[in-house]
Amino acid sequence: MRLSRYFLPVLKETPSDAQIVSHRLMLRAGMIRQQAAGIYSWLPLGYRVLRRIEAIVHQEQERAGHIPLLMPTLQPADLWRESGRYDDYGQEMLRIQDRHKRDLLYGPTNEEMITDIFRAHVGSYKDLPLTLYHIQWKFRDEIRPRFGVMRGREFLMKDGYNFDVDRDAALHAYNRHMVAYLRTYERMGLTAIPMRAASGPIGGDNTHEFLVLAQTGESEVFYDDRVTGLKLGDRAVDFDNRTEVADICGEFTNLYARTDETHDTALFDAVPEEHRKVGRGIEVGQIFYFGTKYSEAMGATVVTADGSRVPVEMGSHGIGVSRLLGAIIEASHDEKGIIWPEGVTPFHAGIVNLKQGDAAADGACDGLYKALEARGLTALYDDRDERAGAKFATMDLIGLPWRITVGPRGLAKGVVELTCRRTGESEELSPEAAVDRLAQIYTNW
Template sequence: MRLSRAFLPTLKETPAEAQIVSHRLMLRAGLIRQTSAGIYAWLPLGLRALRKVSEIVRQEQDRAGAQEILMPTIQPAELWKESGRYDDYGKEMLRITDRHDREMLYGPTNEEMVTDIFKSYAKSYRDLPRNLYHIQWKFRDEIRPRFGVMRGREFLMKDAYSFDMDYEGAVRSYRAMMLAYMRTFQRMGLRAVPMRADTGPIGGNLSHEFIILAPTGESTVFYDAGFESMDWSQMEFDSSDPADLNKFYDLVTGLYAATDEMHDTAAWEKVPENSRREGRGIEVGHIFYFGTKYSKAMGLTVAGPDGTPVVPEMGSYGIGVSRLLGAIIEAGHDENGIIWPDAVAPFACGILNLKPGDAAADALCEQLYAALPGEAVYDDRPERAGAKFADADLIGYPWQAIIGPRGAAKGVVELKRRATGERLELPLDEALAKIRETLA
């Protein structure tokens, strides 16, 4: 993408409505634009990052054995009346009447719809276990939407739903999803801590929320230092092996973790003092086991091995995909702008031509740009160097390739690493190799 032709509306001033870091930087870097309270348009740069986050989520769901579907945003009210939640959910649900006076709603979650879909096809125990997921827009009519995409009314969410024959199978599904979540967040360059949580309006009796550690997080968290050293993305746990899942779950739950509301000082004292950590965190995911709460209410049964009807056990598993973008920025920024993890950065490299029109600088920039198809932004604007540096730091390209007449005459690129500030002067091929290492 050439900046001279790009739609990338960066702002020098912080909009008055932006109260937290991620909201300020997402508006200033041209990732989003607010269209009404709690509702945002995703601009080209923000949409690229959102897609990269979605793809990592998708890959880890597939790896865990879940199958992707796509359910509609608008749901018939009858499904929610069947489950008993229509009147209980509250004013966060946006209720709609269509032109034929049919009651509809903009889905805040999909337990009812996925149960209705599954019961139309599942007839036998051979149809279990199954886990279905989708990545779709949701709407919850927050009374005070604020903090940008961290608490919007419309948001992109990955929600998955498991169906199992019995409690033991449901627990295996639950643990497989927990492993998928830990791998997902690790791949995004984030430290995630799973914490036992209340089930809320979804129901059930087993629940964990996933907290991303960030200096500007919304709540205080207490956790064991073991969470900082675990590389979940590389651990060879097999999601289909119950013994492996047991080992993983014992490892995770054996480490202390709690929000300030659920902090148990007696348990905290059992953690070695040099392993105690206290920080701030942001919730980005939640998983639930709720047994037959929805399958029973909605008449989902399958024939067991002996022909006896069985009501499947269920769980649901959510990740706030658009919320994750805000959390990533809260966890990675400085006074100059965003510091993206390599895996989710909209572009890997910003190419800064310090003197457009200089033959050598133009030629070297074009070579580098052609060698990084789809992963480089070429700042070819006739702007002063200071403005280009400021925009590059604000947008947060993991690499900045700075090319001026003197370096270009020698075939040299000045490469700056955004996260550390490290600068290297390298020949073009070595600069390319450095950048490509982080694209793997």
């Protein structure tokens, strides 16, 4: 993309009503625009990152054997009356009526609806296990939205629902989600720690939240700091192997890590003092096992091998997709701007032409752009007629992890400069070598 043809409304000054760094940077980098309290438009740059995050979530869900579908944002109230949550959910649920005065609601989650789909089409244990998920906009009418997309009222969430014949199978689904989530967050450059949590309005007794450590987190967290060094990496996981999946979950949950809701002082004191840490975290996902809470209320049953009919065992599993942008920026930025992890960056590299209109510089930039494209890499080419300083400042602000700087001086020596946004380190390379280096860097992402 040539910057002169793109839509990137960057702000030099910080909007006064943005308090935390991710919100400020998203506004300054032209990623979002607030339309109402807690409701945002996603401008092109923000939308690109959002789509990349969605894509990672999809890939890791499908890798775990989970099946995507799409449910509507608006739901009939009757479904929620069946589960009893129409009255229980309270003011957070946005309720509306259509022209026929039928009660509808803008879904804050989809347990009822997915259970309805399940009961209509599935009746036998032979159809299980089944895990369905979608990535859809949700609305929760928060009393006080804040922190930009971290705490919006409208937000994009991945929510998945497993259906299993018995408790053991459902717990395997729970574990499968935990492992899939670990890899999902790692691919986004995050260290998200699964912590034992409280279940809240979803219900159920087994639940973990995934927390990204950050000063601005909304939850206080207590943990053994050895958990932060654990990595799933690219190890091959057989998601059908219950023991293997459970062992991985054990590896990541045996060390103490809890939010303030479930904190246990006695257990925490057993952690060696040098590893005992208290901090704050941003919640980026949660998994629940809740058994037959909804299936019983809504009559979602299956016939088992011995011919009896039992309510299906369920759980639900969420990832705050839009919130993740905020969380990633909170975890990865500096005083100049955002630093995107390679896995979610809106463009793989930026190209800065130091002397627009110079035949050699223009030609080299065009060549780089095409060469990157040929290797499957996207570039944002700053071809504006601006001073070098302005171009660098924009690139630093929007946070592309790699930048190629092209100018007449370097070209006279046959080189361009490849700069790492995170470290600030530069190396001079021929244009061809710079493209090779980037292709090599991104093979791991």
